[in-house]
Amino acid sequence: MEDKPKDEVTEQKHDPNNQLDCNNGIAILHSNSEILDLSTVDDNVFANDAQNSKKVPDSIEVKKSDSEVKESQPERGQWGNRLEFFLAVVGFSIGVGNVFRFPYVCYKNGGGAFLIPYFIALACCGMPLMFLELAWGQFSNEGPITAWSVCPLFSGIGVCACTMTAIVILYYNVIMCYSVYYMFASLTFGEVPWSHCQETTPTIWTSDIHVGDQICVEPRNEGAKIWTNVSYVTPATSYLVDDVLGLSSGLWHFGHIQWRLALALAFIWVVTFLCVVKGIKTTGKVVYFTATFPYFILFILLVRGVTLDGAMLGIKKYLTPDFSRLGDLSVWADAFQQVFYSMGPGWGGLLTFASFNDFHHNIQKDAVLVTMVSAFTSFFGGFVVFSILGFLSFTYNKPIEQIASTGITVAFETYPAALAKMPFAQFWSFIFFFMIIILGLDSEFGMLEALICAVVDSYPAKLLKYKLHITAAVSFMFFLSGLIFVTQGGMFLVTIIDSYFAIFGLLVVCFTESIVFAYMYGYHKFSRDIQEMLGRPPSRYFQCMWCAITPCLIVFILFSLFMRSGGSAKISYQGRVFPDYTPMLGLAMGFCVVLIVPAVGVIKLALNNWNWRLLIQPTTEWGPKFRRMSSVQTPTTTSNPYKTQMTVDSCI
Structure with a gap:
C-alpha cells in the first residue's frame, strides 16, 4: 500500500x-x-x-x-477532619516535660511568681513560633526539608532539625521503655517491687559497707541510719538503679545491654510503628485516645493525691510566690527554655502536621488554643506532682526541698515511692506509667512523621508508594540505634542529651526561622500568604514578634545557656559524678549538628555559581500544592x- x-x-x-x-x-x-x-x-x-x-x-x-x-501527583494525604489535626498538635506539643519538668522548674524559680515570666515567654516565643510553623506547613504542603524552598540557602536548617529529631527520638523512646518496664512490673498480686530494697543493694543491716556506698533504707527503718560517709536511698531509687538500669560506675562505662529493657524498647517501637503505619490515616484516629486519655488519668491522680496526708503542704509550696526571684535572669531564661520543651517548635512536627491541612484551615485559632491548653496542662500537672511530694514529705518527715526533683527522677523514683505507699498500689502504678507512655507516644508520632515526610517529600513520585516500607525500615533502624541507651551506662547519655544537646540546636533552628520569614522572604509576603489562607493577614502583634521580639529573646536564652555551661557546679547522677567537661560536651554535640546549616549553604552556593541572591529567593516549588498542580x-x-x-x- x-x-x-x-x-x-x-x-x-x-x-x-x-x-x-x-x-x-x-x-x-x-x-x-x-x-x-x-x-x-x-x-x-x-x-x-x-x-x-x-x-x-x-x-x-x-x-x-x-x-x-x-492522577499524576502523589497523594500525601489529608486529615479526616479539623479535630484530628487539633488533637494531633495538642498531643505533640504536650508531653512528659509539661507534667514532670514544669512543676519542679516552677517551684525552684519562685513558685507562683514563676508564672509571670512563663506566660510572657508563651506570648513572646511559644505562640508566635507555633503560628509561624503551622502557617508555613499549611501553605507549603511540604515536610521539614522541602519546605525550605522558601529560602534554599538555609535548607540546611531542615536537615539540622531532622538530625536533632532523630537523636531525640532515640532517647525519648528509651524513657517510654522505662515506663513499659515499670507498667508490667506493677502487674503483681503482692507488693510492687520498688516498695522494698533490692537484694543487690546494701542495707543498714549489711556488714560490708564502704565509704561512698549507697545504702537502701525502707521507711520503717528511717531511725536506724547508723553509717556515716555513705548516701541513703529509698527502695524506689534502689529498684531503678540496680534492677532496671544496672547503672555502671560512670560516663563511658557502658557495660552490657539490659535485655529486659531491650525487650521493652522493642515493644514500644512496635506500638509506635503500628500507630504511624499509614501516616495520618492511622495517627488521626489514634490521637482521639492518646491526646485525651492522659487528662482523665491526671484528674484521677489529682483526686487521689489531694486526699493523702500532707498533700496541701506540697501544693502550698508549689504555689507560694517568691517575687524576689524575678530579678534573677536565670529565672527568666528557665521560663523561656520551658516553653521550648512544652510547645514543640523547631522539631518539624508542627510544620509536618500542618502540611496535611486543608488550605483554608484556621491555624491561627489552633495556635492560640494549643498554647492555652499547654499552659493549663503544665499548671495542672504541678498540682498532681506536688500533692504527692507533700505526701512523701509527711511520710518521710523530710522537707519538700529534699524530695522535689525533676524529669526522670520524679517519674521513676519520687512518684513510684509514693505510689508504693498507697492502698492498691498495683492499680495506681499501672495507670501512672501507662499515662507516661501515652504522653510520650503523642510526641513520638509528630517527630517520626516529620522524619518520614522529610524523606518521602524529597522524591514523592518514587518514594510515596514505599512509605510503609520506609516507616518500617526507619523504626527498625532506630530500635537498633537505641540499644546503646539501654546499656548499663545508657542513662548518662540520656542525661547529657536531655540537659544540653537538644536545647542548643532547637534555639538555633527557631532563631533562623524567624529571621528568614521576617527579613529574607519578608513578613509582608508571609502576611499575604496567610491572608490567602485565612482571609485576613496576621495581626501586628505576630508581625512584631517575628521581626524583633522573638529573635532577640532567643539570643538571650542562648547567651544564658553558654554562661551556665561555664559554671563550676558538678553534675552527678546517683552518686556518679560526671566529668567537668560534660556541659561543654553536650553543647559541642549540639554545635556539631548546627554545623550542617553552613555546610549545606556552601554546597548550595557552589552548585549555583555563588549566586547568593538567587538562593534567598523562593524556588518554583514554593507555594500550596494546588498552585503547583495547576502549573x-x-x-x-x-x-x-x-x-x-x-x-x-x-x-x-
Whole structure:
C-alpha cells in the first residue's frame, strides 16, 4: 500500500474510544484525555489544498486535563477532619516535660511568681513560633526539608532539625521503655517491687559497707541510719538503679545491654510503628485516645493525691510566690527554655502536621488554643506532682526541698515511692506509667512523621508508594540505634542529651526561622500568604514578634545557656559524678549538628555559581500544592500528536 503523506489526516472508521467533541475549535481526544487547542493554530495551516484536505502542523500544544494532572501527583494525604489535626498538635506539643519538668522548674524559680515570666515567654516565643510553623506547613504542603524552598540557602536548617529529631527520638523512646518496664512490673498480686530494697543493694543491716556506698533504707527503718560517709536511698531509687538500669560506675562505662529493657524498647517501637503505619490515616484516629486519655488519668491522680496526708503542704509550696526571684535572669531564661520543651517548635512536627491541612484551615485559632491548653496542662500537672511530694514529705518527715526533683527522677523514683505507699498500689502504678507512655507516644508520632515526610517529600513520585516500607525500615533502624541507651551506662547519655544537646540546636533552628520569614522572604509576603489562607493577614502583634521580639529573646536564652555551661557546679547522677567537661560536651554535640546549616549553604552556593541572591529567593516549588498542580497544566510540545488515527473534518 502506498504511504500517505505525513501532513494529511486520513479518514478512519468510527471508533467509540476516539470520540471528538467540537466546540469553539477545541478538539478533545477522549481516549487519552489530551486537549488539543486548535484555536491557537494559525488559520493558514488549515487552508484547503488542491486535494481539499486539511493540513495540520507537525507539533501542537497539548494540555493535560485536571483529572490527569491529579492522577499524576502523589497523594500525601489529608486529615479526616479539623479535630484530628487539633488533637494531633495538642498531643505533640504536650508531653512528659509539661507534667514532670514544669512543676519542679516552677517551684525552684519562685513558685507562683514563676508564672509571670512563663506566660510572657508563651506570648513572646511559644505562640508566635507555633503560628509561624503551622502557617508555613499549611501553605507549603511540604515536610521539614522541602519546605525550605522558601529560602534554599538555609535548607540546611531542615536537615539540622531532622538530625536533632532523630537523636531525640532515640532517647525519648528509651524513657517510654522505662515506663513499659515499670507498667508490667506493677502487674503483681503482692507488693510492687520498688516498695522494698533490692537484694543487690546494701542495707543498714549489711556488714560490708564502704565509704561512698549507697545504702537502701525502707521507711520503717528511717531511725536506724547508723553509717556515716555513705548516701541513703529509698527502695524506689534502689529498684531503678540496680534492677532496671544496672547503672555502671560512670560516663563511658557502658557495660552490657539490659535485655529486659531491650525487650521493652522493642515493644514500644512496635506500638509506635503500628500507630504511624499509614501516616495520618492511622495517627488521626489514634490521637482521639492518646491526646485525651492522659487528662482523665491526671484528674484521677489529682483526686487521689489531694486526699493523702500532707498533700496541701506540697501544693502550698508549689504555689507560694517568691517575687524576689524575678530579678534573677536565670529565672527568666528557665521560663523561656520551658516553653521550648512544652510547645514543640523547631522539631518539624508542627510544620509536618500542618502540611496535611486543608488550605483554608484556621491555624491561627489552633495556635492560640494549643498554647492555652499547654499552659493549663503544665499548671495542672504541678498540682498532681506536688500533692504527692507533700505526701512523701509527711511520710518521710523530710522537707519538700529534699524530695522535689525533676524529669526522670520524679517519674521513676519520687512518684513510684509514693505510689508504693498507697492502698492498691498495683492499680495506681499501672495507670501512672501507662499515662507516661501515652504522653510520650503523642510526641513520638509528630517527630517520626516529620522524619518520614522529610524523606518521602524529597522524591514523592518514587518514594510515596514505599512509605510503609520506609516507616518500617526507619523504626527498625532506630530500635537498633537505641540499644546503646539501654546499656548499663545508657542513662548518662540520656542525661547529657536531655540537659544540653537538644536545647542548643532547637534555639538555633527557631532563631533562623524567624529571621528568614521576617527579613529574607519578608513578613509582608508571609502576611499575604496567610491572608490567602485565612482571609485576613496576621495581626501586628505576630508581625512584631517575628521581626524583633522573638529573635532577640532567643539570643538571650542562648547567651544564658553558654554562661551556665561555664559554671563550676558538678553534675552527678546517683552518686556518679560526671566529668567537668560534660556541659561543654553536650553543647559541642549540639554545635556539631548546627554545623550542617553552613555546610549545606556552601554546597548550595557552589552548585549555583555563588549566586547568593538567587538562593534567598523562593524556588518554583514554593507555594500550596494546588498552585503547583495547576502549573503542571502549562502547554507542552509534542511531536505530531495526530499519529493517533482520528477524524478532524467535523471540527474545522
